[in-house]
Amino acid sequence: MDVLVPLPVAIPLLSAAVVTAIGHWCGRRFDDLIAIGATAATLVISLLLVFRSNEHELVYWFGGWRPRDGVALGISFTVDPGSAAVATLVSTLALAALVFSWRYFDEVGKLFPVLMLLFVGAMCGFALAGDLFNLFVWFELMSVVAYALTGYGVEHAGPLEGAINFAVTNTVGSFCILFGIGFLYARTGALNLAQIGEALAGHRADGLVIVAFTLLVGGFMTKAGAVPFHFWLSDAYAVAPIPVCILLAGVMSDLGLHAVGRIYWTAFSGTLSAGDIRPVLVGFGLVTAIVGGFMCFLQRDLKRMLAFATISNIGSVLVGIALLTRSGLAGSIVYLNTNGLLRGAAFVAVGILVRRFKSGDELDLRGRGRRAPIAGAVLVAAALALALLPPFGPFLANALVVDSAIALGYGWVPPLLALAAVLSAGTILRAAGRIFGGLGAGEDPLLSHEPEESQAEPDDDRRVSPPLMWIPAGALAVVGLGLAFVPELAGHALRDAGRVVDRSSHAREVLGGVAPPAAPIPPYSPSATAYAYGIASAGGALAFAAFGLYRRRLPISLRRAAARAAAGPVAGLKELHSGVVGDYVAWLTAGVALLGGLVAVVVR
Amino acid sequence: MSRRARLTLFGLAAAGLAALLLWSITGLPKFGDYHGAYGKILNKAAPKERQTSNVVAAVVFDYRGFDTMGEEFILFGAVMGVAMLLREPREDEAPVPEDPVRSDALRAFGISFAGATLVLGLWIVAHGYVTPGGGFQGGVILAAAFLLVSLAGSYRPYRRLTPVPIVDFAEGTGAGAYVVIGLCALLIGDAFLHNLLPYGVAGKLSSGGSIPLLNWASALEVTAAFVLLFNEFLSERAIMIDSTRRPP
Amino acid sequence: MSYLPFVLAAWIFVVGIFGIVRSRHYIHLVVCLSLTQSSTYVLLLSIGYVKHGGAPIFKDVPQGTRAVDPVVQALTLTDIVVSVTVAALVLALAIQAKKHAKTMNPDELRPVRG
Numbered sequence: 011m012d013v014l015v016p017l018p019v020a021i022p023l024l025s026a027a028v029v030t031a032i033g034h035w036c037g038r039r040f041d042d043l044i045a046i047g048a049t050a051a052t053l054v055i056s057l058l059l060v061f062r063s064n065e066h067e068l069v070y071w072f073g074g075w076r077p078r079d080g081v082a083l084g085i086s087f088t089v090d091p092g093s094a095a096v097a098t099l100v101s102t103l104a105l106a107a108l109v110f111s112w113r114y115f116d117e118v119g120k121l122f123p124v125l126m127l128l129f130v131g132a133m134c135g136f137a138l139a140g141d142l143f144n145l146f147v148w149f150e151l152m153s154v155v156a157y158a159l160t161g162y163g164v165e166h167a168g169p170l171e172g173a174i175n176f177a178v179t180n181t182v183g184s185f186c187i188l189f190g191i192g193f194l195y196a197r198t199g200a201l202n203l204a205q206i207g208e209a210l211a212g213h214r215a216d217g218l219v220i221v222a223f224t225l226l227v228g229g230f231m232t233k234a235g236a237v238p239f240h241f242w243l244s245d246a247y248a249v250a251p252i253p254v255c256i257l258l259a260g261v262m263s264d265l266g267l268h269a270v271g272r273i274y275w276t277a278f279s280g281t282l283s284a285g286d287i288r289p290v291l292v293g294f295g296l297v298t299a300i301v302g303g304f305m306c307f308l309q310r311d312l313k314r315m316l317a318f319a320t321i322s323n324i325g326s327v328l329v330g331i332a333l334l335t336r337s338g339l340a341g342s343i344v345y346l347n348t349n350g351l352l353r354g355a356a357f358v359a360v361g362i363l364v365r366r367f368k369s370g371d372e373l374d375l376r377g378r379g380r381r382a383p384i385a386g387a388v389l390v391a392a393a394l395a396l397a398l399l400p401p402f403g404p405f406l407a408n409a410l411v412v413d414s415a416i417a418l419g420y421g422w423v424p425p426l427l428a429l430a431a432v433l434s435a436g437t438i439l440r441a442a443g444r445i446f447g448g449l450g451a452g453e454d455p456l457l458s459h460e461p462e463e464s465q466a467e468p469d470d471d472r473r474v475s476p477p478l479m480w481i482p483a484g485a486l487a488v489v490g491l492g493l494a495f496v497p498e499l500a501g502h503a504l505r506d507a508g509r510v511v512d513r514s515s516h517a518r519e520v521l522g523g524v525a526p527p528a529a530p531i532p533p534y535s536p537s538a539t540a541y542a543y544g545i546a547s548a549g550g551a552l553a554f555a556a557f558g559l560y561r562r563r564l565p566i567s568l569r570r571a572a573a574r575a576a577a578g579p580v581a582g583l584k585e586l587h588s589g590v591v592g593d594y595v596a597w598l599t600a601g602v603a604l605l606g607g608l609v610a611v612v613v614r
Numbered sequence: 615m616s617r618r619a620r621l622t623l624f625g626l627a628a629a630g631l632a633a634l635l636l637w638s639i640t641g642l643p644k645f646g647d648y649h650g651a652y653g654k655i656l657n658k659a660a661p662k663e664r665q666t667s668n669v670v671a672a673v674v675f676d677y678r679g680f681d682t683m684g685e686e687f688i689l690f691g692a693v694m695g696v697a698m699l700l701r702e703p704r705e706d707e708a709p710v711p712e713d714p715v716r717s718d719a720l721r722a723f724g725i726s727f728a729g730a731t732l733v734l735g736l737w738i739v740a741h742g743y744v745t746p747g748g749g750f751q752g753g754v755i756l757a758a759a760f761l762l763v764s765l766a767g768s769y770r771p772y773r774r775l776t777p778v779p780i781v782d783f784a785e786g787t788g789a790g791a792y793v794v795i796g797l798c799a800l801l802i803g804d805a806f807l808h809n810l811l812p813y814g815v816a817g818k819l820s821s822g823g824s825i826p827l828l829n830w831a832s833a834l835e836v837t838a839a840f841v842l843l844f845n846e847f848l849s850e851r852a853i854m855i856d857s858t859r860r861p862p
Numbered sequence: 863m864s865y866l867p868f869v870l871a872a873w874i875f876v877v878g879i880f881g882i883v884r885s886r887h888y889i890h891l892v893v894c895l896s897l898t899q900s901s902t903y904v905l906l907l908s909i910g911y912v913k914h915g916g917a918p919i920f921k922d923v924p925q926g927t928r929a930v931d932p933v934v935q936a937l938t939l940t941d942i943v944v945s946v947t948v949a950a951l952v953l954a955l956a957i958q959a960k961k962h963a964k965t966m967n968p969d970e971l972r973p974v975r976g
Binding site for chain 2: 864865866867868869872875876879880883884908909910911912913917918919920921925926929930931932933934935936939940943944946947948950951953954955957958969
């Protein structure tokens, strides 16, 4: 067993404990330096794990408890390049966040680095876990720390409400997960995902299996922010401090979907056939992508806009996973990693604007961004890449998904994905145009106004050193864009997905220690259709941005007709995002019931 | 959404959810009929393999010790989070109100009770892997002993007993010790959290290998975490009492 | 009845969420959260029950005596810790809501809209 596997969890957690224990008596910068050092070490180790797990999975049994006759006695971590890549993504974003927030949170002293370290350790554990209850434990640690970090600006009503909504909604989601775990344990007597898969495989899916699947997927989709479980996300990400948002939006939401993918393939793929479930999950994914993009357009607060863009991205990743094929899963792996970096870069760019100009409002900042050219470059580059511009990461991921969808006969999926990209990336381009180019009108009544009290960023009278701000932004953007140029990235993703998708040989490897022979890397190049979609959506995003900026210049008759048609849905959608936690939990319950009902219908 | 709309939506959703749950329950094994292999194997094997008579403690600290590490850190993180959420912008010394309790009998009784609770807590922690109990359970009782000191009327001695740097140190040490014990196994080539020490004989205090160490580490961490939590909430109460006493 | 404890767990779950949805006070909300969490304890512990089985503690009884499943008990222990931590956090947020926003009613605390 590879000695590096427990370290991405052990190192951050131990550092957090050390900083808490002796932080009072060491210098002021001790905590921050330990945090940065520990995160950097985790980054290096996760990257090493990506390479070491390339040929075959790394299975690690904690406590030395190997399975006995196919019964897992202990807790396992199963590391494959996809999960190790997520752990690397976590550490990269955390490192950028810690550098960006240098001396930002001095008010709370060592509490901020400690909470960030716990966050990093929990997310790494979540990414690498192979045991269902262990997954739940890291899920809870991740969530608890996130609730506290979101509520940082607790003197204002905005962060307060965002944190409470976050806490209550995600806790209800975790109840669903626990019920799912309980049901599965009752049926299979196992908590190890591979063992659950072996026990369920081959049997017909009855009520218990269907409901367990529903509850688990519903709970994790709540964390991910899929519609209709997403309401808390836009509230929370709009009010959390920027360094926290980098992690929340960059990777925490994607982790929920990562879990959905692993749980389906390792535990349920032997009993719930892909062909049955596919339309249900694809439906949820597309609705999320489109609603997220639509709501994104209606915002003028930059953080809330990026929050909805995150929701839209999550929808696209969910569609990739929901196709339940090897290339769909591979596409979602690439999507997750590149989009995460780009979203993180976008948040850092917004953070630069907020710190420099003390405002996060698009219309307020109109034209003022000219003095922060690096933030502008990063925002535009990230938005164009998110708009599926070839040859960057999101385009590559979308190509894998598009090819898979068309092969399955789901030809109506790629245009909708392109539409979602146009809506969300186009809005970010609109904001960039207005802020950095001074383009467009100075007023737009359609856009929702974020109340003043929601600003959670600490009052920062000190002049913060600019390189500490634009280095993380630039670095994240460069890595996010450059990932696409890693040789054979798509091929590696396909091979990794192929291993995940093959449930029985994965189970043999985890429970029996029999590693399958290493498969060759499949060659992959995006099809012409994929290029067409990519270029179309990038162009569409630019056109949509222009539309957003110059709406007023369209002929009046056209605008009146559009206003009449759109007024109802726009008002309705805005009304639903009310900020009241009771509404959100009601929608969550409705979402779970709907998901369960649909899965029951398609499986029977 | 109006309350009525919300409740209607929820009514329909709850009906659906209830139907799903009841459907799932029909697939469960009957109450009392559970035959899962995991538990059965552990009940047979744990007393022999790890020499612990409390199989639940063996599961918590050995077979699934990694889960417990995460759980400890959940408590750790939540307490740090509460400390961050309840921070005061101006970091002055928290106001210490006058002691509201005037009865000497209550004070004496409370303090002695605190002593008895302390002994009880230590006993429960110490015997956690032999009889029911353990680090978490005993840790909460130990923290309650501290709370009794405050409840028996003496907020000032309570604050003096529990200065934040010392409690932070205890908490960090407890949590860190757990990880370090796990790492020690790594250093000698075994898996993380592999049980290292000699196992002894079940039923005695010196049994279970490294389980007693992990037991005490988590007891320390849980005690410190809850004392910190009580500190935070009690100082909020102190602020509220103070603000109602002093004219604005 | 052989399914009653499970139905009880489901009932508590649904009722608890109902409480959360219609709650008008943050303290009430926290209590409902804890209540709903207790439904998961009931479910887990009922699943592990073995008829005529004692506690999985073999100090006074010989090893090999019939005992209930110890794994769900460990899971419930973790579950309880999780419940305590979430309750503590939401209570801290409720305190701040009272102090700064001067309201304890979820319906009234809404600056975020759209």
